[in-house]
Amino acid sequence: MKFKALIVSETDSKRFTREISEKSIDDLPKGEVLVRVNYSSLNYKDALSAHGHKGVTKRYPHTPGIDAAGVIEESTSDEFQPGDEVIVTSYDLGVNTPGGFGQFIRVPANWVVKRPDTLTLKESMTYGTAGFTAALSVFKMEQAGVLPGQGLILVTGASGGVGSIAVAILSKSGYHVVAASGKTEEKQFLMDLGAQEVIHRDVVKDTSGWPLIKMKWAGVIDTVGGDILATAIKSTKFGGTVTCCGNAASPELPITVFPFILRGVSLIGIDSANCPMDVRLKIWDRIAHEWKIENLDYLTNEISLEELEQNIDLILKGKLKGRTVVNLMR
Numbered sequence: 001m002k003f004k005a006l007i008v009s010e011t012d013s014k015r016f017t018r019e020i021s022e023k024s025i026d027d028l029p030k031g032e033v034l035v036r037v038n039y040s041s042l043n044y045k046d047a048l049s050a051h052g053h054k055g056v057t058k059r060y061p062h063t064p065g066i067d068a069a070g071v072i073e074e075s076t077s078d079e080f081q082p083g084d085e086v087i088v089t090s091y092d093l094g095v096n097t098p099g100g101f102g103q104f105i106r107v108p109a110n111w112v113v114k115r116p117d118t119l120t121l122k123e124s125m126t127y128g129t130a131g132f133t134a135a136l137s138v139f140k141m142e143q144a145g146v147l148p149g150q151g152l153i154l155v156t157g158a159s160g161g162v163g164s165i166a167v168a169i170l171s172k173s174g175y176h177v178v179a180a181s182g183k184t185e186e187k188q189f190l191m192d193l194g195a196q197e198v199i200h201r202d203v204v205k206d207t208s209g210w211p212l213i214k215m216k217w218a219g220v221i222d223t224v225g226g227d228i229l230a231t232a233i234k235s236t237k238f239g240g241t242v243t244c245c246g247n248a249a250s251p252e253l254p255i256t257v258f259p260f261i262l263r264g265v266s267l268i269g270i271d272s273a274n275c276p277m278d279v280r281l282k283i284w285d286r287i288a289h290e291w292k293i294e295n296l297d298y299l300t301n302e303i304s305l306e307e308l309e310q311n312i313d314l315i316l317k318g319k320l321k322g323r324t325v326v327n328l329m330r
């Protein structure tokens with residue numbers, strides 16, 4: 001059987017081309033579960049894979065898409081039956097395994113999560129890896145002892161996928177959220193998601209070279225890295241926690257040890273791809289219940305496979321806001 005997918009190919013001149021084309025189910029890798037994909041979503045990592053970033057995807061031709069939600073077509077696992085609605089995010093999906101930007105995926109059963117009753121397949125992809133990562137960051141911060149009422153929580157890259165969902169979850173949980181964004185025009189969007197204050201990202205970018213600056217934050221959810229992450233760490237209060245999941249600004253971290261040894265600040269790395277299944281299920285459960293965002297549609301833009309190209313360019317330029325869900329049934 002044939003199906004439609006985005007195919008990224010490497011040319012002889014080491015350039016990368018993208019086209020929507022037909023693939024055969026027989027070309028998919030071995031695995032216990034064949035899923036007919038209804039929805040995927042666009043993450044920053046997908047855009048890197050679609051542009052031939054060998055740090056993400058080593059082998060081309062390739063179909064990116066680290067997220068997929070759909071219906072099981074075939075299963076050799078006792079845990080899943082044809083007709084089950086499921087979510088597959090992270091592990092190797094869309095990295096070196098053909099991903100959710102195709103109408104079918106075949107994956108190991110231990111990558112698959114049953115769709116929680118309170119989320120539709122589309123809603124699960126509004127969260128997708130970005131939303132899961134936001135939730136995992138809040139979970140880790142909470143585990144580290146940063147609770148509502150203890151002070152301001154800074155979210156950087158706030159209008160992006162991880163950032164916007166972090167703002168909404170934190171606000172729903174009762175935290176006082178300060179959203180830092182480069183998009184001044186999106187102030188109302190961020191306030192509507194629950195930010196109490198919206199500041200320009202330049203305000204949280206200190207390049208003075210001081211190892212410590214005035215304390216402001218009880219906690220920080222950082223999605224951008226670089227000077228902004230370094231500034232956030234240098235301005236976190238005694239015993240506060242900073243989570244770090246991304247490098248949209250830079251992979252560098254220009255910092256000294258002083259925030260850690262003089263203020264007891266903790267820096268927690270977030271890796272959603274290798275999150276163990278027991279924690280993964282706990283996080284999806286919280287996403288589907290106490291952290292379920294009421295106005296999910298407000299932060300969702302639905303596109304078709306054909307509309308991916310322009311959105312891939314926009315996400316790489318940091319110009320997308322909220323979450324972009326890809327409808328594979330169109």
Ligand SMILES: NC(=O)c1ccc[n+]([C@@H]2O[C@H](COP(=O)([O-])OP(=O)(O)OC[C@H]3O[C@@H](n4cnc5c(N)ncnc54)[C@H](OP(=O)(O)O)[C@@H]3O)[C@@H](O)[C@H]2O)c1
Nearest residue numbers: 044133157158159160161162181182246247248249272318
């Ligand atoms: N570790 C993990 O498990 C994991 C999982 C998911 C994502 N990530 C990473 O997290 C990051 C965010 O992912 P995403 O899907 O949310 O991407 P996204 O939707 O593109 O959001 C990134 C946001 O960062 C800000 N930004 C972009 N370029 C910037 C720059 N040069 N300087 C400062 N801020 C900049 C922009 O927000 P504003 O305009 O509002 O400032 C942008 O919307 C990426 O690096 C991604 O690879 C990691």
